[in-house]
Amino acid sequence: MAKKGILLVNLGTPDTPSTADVRRYLDEFLMDPRVIDVNPALRTFLVKAVIVPFRAPKSAKLYKEIWSDTTGSPLKHYSILQRDALQQRLGDGYMVELAMRYQNPSIESALDNLKNALVESILVIPMFPQYASASTGSVYEKVMRLMKEWPTPPPVSFINSFYDDDLMIKTFADNALKYNPGSYDHILFSFHGLPQRQLIKADHTHSWCLKVNDCCQTINDKNKFCYSAQSYHTAKLIAAELNIPKEKYTVCFQSRLGSDPWVQPYTSEVIAQLAKEGKKRLLVFCPAFVADCLETVYEVTEEYGAEFRHLGGEEVQLVESLNDSPTFIDALERMVRRNSSLDQFQPVA
Incomplete structure (x- = not known):
C-alpha cells in the first residue's frame, strides 16, 4: 500500500560548531536571494567578503555555548524528536522525513527518500508559524525547483502558515x-x-x-x-x-x-x-x-x-519553544490529517 509523504522543513544549523562548518552554513543561508534580497553582485560581495568572514568565527563561539556533546544542535535535536513523534502518531500509512533548508539533512536527500519510497503524495510543512518569503517562501521555491526535475512527480501541497493554530x-x-x-x-x-x-x-x-x-x-x-x-x-x-x-x-x-x-x-x-x-x-x-x-x-x-x-x-x-511537546505534535498531526486528502494536492508543473 502506498504511503503519504510528509516533509518537515526547518531553517538549518551547522553540522558542528567549528568555524568551517558555521562558515559553510552561513554562506548557504545568506546567499539565498530570498534572505538577502539585493542585487546578486552586491549580495555576493557582502556575504563572501564582508559578513561571513567576520561573522563565522563569532557565531562559532556562540554555537559552542549551546552545543551538546550528546545531542548536538538543539534545533536539530528537537526537530528529530518532532519528526519521530509525528511518525509514531501517523502510523504506517505515512512516511515522515525531516530536512533543513540550509545544510543537513538536506531537502534534496529527504525528497529522494520519499521518491524512492514511491509515496503517493507529499505534504510539505515549513516549520515557521508565520509566513515570510525568506523562510517559508524559500522552502517553497527549493522544493519546487528540485521536484520539477522528477519525470513523474506525485501531487504536492504546502502548509502556508499556522500562526493562529x-x-x-x-x-x-x-x-x-x-x-x-x-x-x-x-x-x-x-x-x-x-x-x-x-x-x-x-x-x-x-x-x-x-x-x-x-x-x-x-x-x-x-x-x-x-x-x-x-x-x-x-x-x-x-x-x-x-x-x-x-x-x-x-x-x-x-x-x-x-x-x-x-x-x-x-x-x-x-x-x-x-x-x-x-x-x-x-x-x-x-x-x-x-x-x-x-x-x-x-x-x-x-x-x-x-x-x-x-x-x-x-x-x-x-519561555521554552514548542520543541517535542505532545500538544504541538497534536497540532502537526491535525495539520497532516486535514490536508492529506488528494483533493488538497496540486501536481508539480
Whole structure:
C-alpha cells in the first residue's frame, strides 16, 4: 500500500560548531536571494567578503555555548524528536522525513527518500508559524525547483502558515504557566526580524503597508499574509490564552543584520526602555521558532539577559519553544490529517 509523504522543513544549523562548518552554513543561508534580497553582485560581495568572514568565527563561539556533546544542535535535536513523534502518531500509512533548508539533512536527500519510497503524495510543512518569503517562501521555491526535475512527480501541497493554530497557541501558553506569568513586570513576544523592505514587497495592495498607521496591529484580508501582522496576531492569541492585558506585553523583533531598517520595535531597544522604566523581571516568548535554537537559548537568555542586568534589571526568563511537546505534535498531526486528502494536492508543473 502506498504511503503519504510528509516533509518537515526547518531553517538549518551547522553540522558542528567549528568555524568551517558555521562558515559553510552561513554562506548557504545568506546567499539565498530570498534572505538577502539585493542585487546578486552586491549580495555576493557582502556575504563572501564582508559578513561571513567576520561573522563565522563569532557565531562559532556562540554555537559552542549551546552545543551538546550528546545531542548536538538543539534545533536539530528537537526537530528529530518532532519528526519521530509525528511518525509514531501517523502510523504506517505515512512516511515522515525531516530536512533543513540550509545544510543537513538536506531537502534534496529527504525528497529522494520519499521518491524512492514511491509515496503517493507529499505534504510539505515549513516549520515557521508565520509566513515570510525568506523562510517559508524559500522552502517553497527549493522544493519546487528540485521536484520539477522528477519525470513523474506525485501531487504536492504546502502548509502556508499556522500562526493562529489553537494547539500551537496552547503549547506556548502551557510552557509559560510554570513561570507564573502574572509575577513578571512585563512580557515580551520577541519574533525574528525581517528587513522592512520585505514587508513592503509583500503588500500586494500597494496601499496598506505604507499608508495605514499601525497596519500590522490587526490582521485582515489585506495583510493576512504579512509576517508582521501574523506575528502580532500570534502574540495576541497567546496573551488572550493567559489573560495577559494589552498594557503588560510588547511585540518586538530581534536578530538584525546590516544597517537597513528592519521591522520595529527592536527587542534590544524595548529591553532598554523597560529597564529605564524600572522593570526588573521580564518573561520572553519567541513564537517564531518551533524549536529552541541559537536565537532563543543564547540571544534571549544570555545576550538580552546580560544587557538587561547591566541596565539595572534583574531577570530575563525565556519561555521554552514548542520543541517535542505532545500538544504541538497534536497540532502537526491535525495539520497532516486535514490536508492529506488528494483533493488538497496540486501536481508539480
